[in-house]
Amino acid sequence: MTSTTSAAAARRGPDRYHRGPVRWVVLALAVVIALAMLSPFAIMLLNAFKGPADYSANGPLSWPEEFYTQGLATFWSRTHFSIKFWNSLWTSGLVALFAVVLSLLSAYAIGIGRVKGRVWLVGVFLIANMLPQEVLVYPLFTMAQKVGLGNSGWSIVIIFTVIQSAFGTYLLASVLGEFPAALVEAAEIDGANRWQILVRVVFPIVRPTCSVLMIFFFIWTWNEFFIPLVMLTSPDTQTVPIALASLQGDRMLDVPTLNAGTLVSLLPTLVFFLIFQRTLTRGVTAGAVK
């Protein structure tokens, strides 16, 4: 896009686009919107490191009088944040991995194997994507307790592996539906069996899509709230979003503690987003143009 735009500009001379006061008005509008979008983050940052007395004296917009870190320390120790962080990390990581493997296996049979009834299968996966979790949660809750997985991170891993792979199967099946048949045929002629074709021919080609899916699954699972809220009932199994929510309604909760808690709760997804921003933007685009 950038290259064509600049080529057009060069062809027609810079005066065509780069002139007039209107463009500054539009830019100012865009910047004002950006500031409005960012303002909650700015307010959160300002007040995460400001003492409670400083806050009540000078309000939310003042620069902190001192670099106050007690809020962060309080939040960290009260929620045992390192445990929550580890719980979120291992469950989301395993879900991302397992869900992509499961999606790839099913999508291989649907997209390349073209099994009978594949249209129905894809339809079922599509509807599964739309289901509200409320319609599954009570039976899942009961079942998990029966098999000894009540209040266990493994119930989260199993449940979200399947929920995420419903989307993954749908997406990968449509990608593999357009997989060049010649490649599969060539491998068959060379004597490769179906497993070898999947691992050595199909997977290397769809690996970019798989990595985008893994990033999505990781972030989606990390951000999940409802099922973890119901399933994980004790502090030692809970995940990051639940940790912060569990502080709500606590009368001892002061402004710096809340804001520091918000900051460290959103930091992991922010870091993850910044690292994978390019892949993600491509992924969002790929998901849109189905």
Next chain:
Amino acid sequence: MSTKARHRRPSSYWLYLVPGILAFLVVIGVPFVLNLWYSLNSWKGGKSAMRFIGLKNYADLLHDAAFWTSFQNSVWMIVAMVIIPTVIGIFLAAMLFDFIGKHFSGRVASFLRATYYLPQILPVTVAGILWNWIFNAQTGALNTLLRALGVDSPPNWLGTPQMAMPSVMIVMVWIQIGYPTVIFMSALQRVDPDLYEAAELDGAGWFARFRAITIPQIRPETFVVTLTCTVAALKVFGPIYVLTRGGPESSTLVPSYYSYLNFFDKSKVGYGAAVATVLTVIIVVIGGGIQVAQNRWAARDEAGERP
């Protein structure tokens, strides 16, 4: 595909579906059917006795004011999560792509896009908790600021039935805006730049180009955004849980939260299951309806392109 030697072992691809189908049955299929069964029973949950009552839960729903309120509030959620963000997103995308990107640079446009998208990547409940504090009547940032500016009695944003829903809607718009903006911007990158140039040479102003080129171009994406956001709006739970818990006086109650209340607060599991089932039916019908509309449009477009 037709020359592929799949007749050799016609059934072996099914092996690759076995794990997926088994997992699907255990985590989605069986619970879905069990939930249907619960909805036909009166059950307090846990080890208490289940009593089959047929469709009584569904009949009770018809006379339950809270149930109807929750679906009315879903309409507000659709306004805040689908309609407003999509309309604003179209203008933001056109502004960034067709104006900022050309009059300044693509880098400026990408940077602004990233700031609009930022709320999308947060855990939605974390965003909700942040706003819960900003809107807090006593210690919140907004009212502290308003009082400093001389407003004696600033509104109780989340604490009164009149203000709670508009406040929640502001939060949802803030969370959602980035999604359509990013999707529409990527859609616009498919447009041939010559098309805009030709229109400009013909004397078409910005708005004429917006109507004649931008809007038709992003139609497929508009359907995708409408579908995914409508489903999300009907399902919304986390933000309501951390912002208002459905209150005050059910003014922000939504179906998912109402079913959660019945399951885990009122111990009316059968009733909660019925609420969840109705919600599912509504989502599938609306989602399916949008999908059918999209297919019709696509078919009409294709037919139109043929001479």
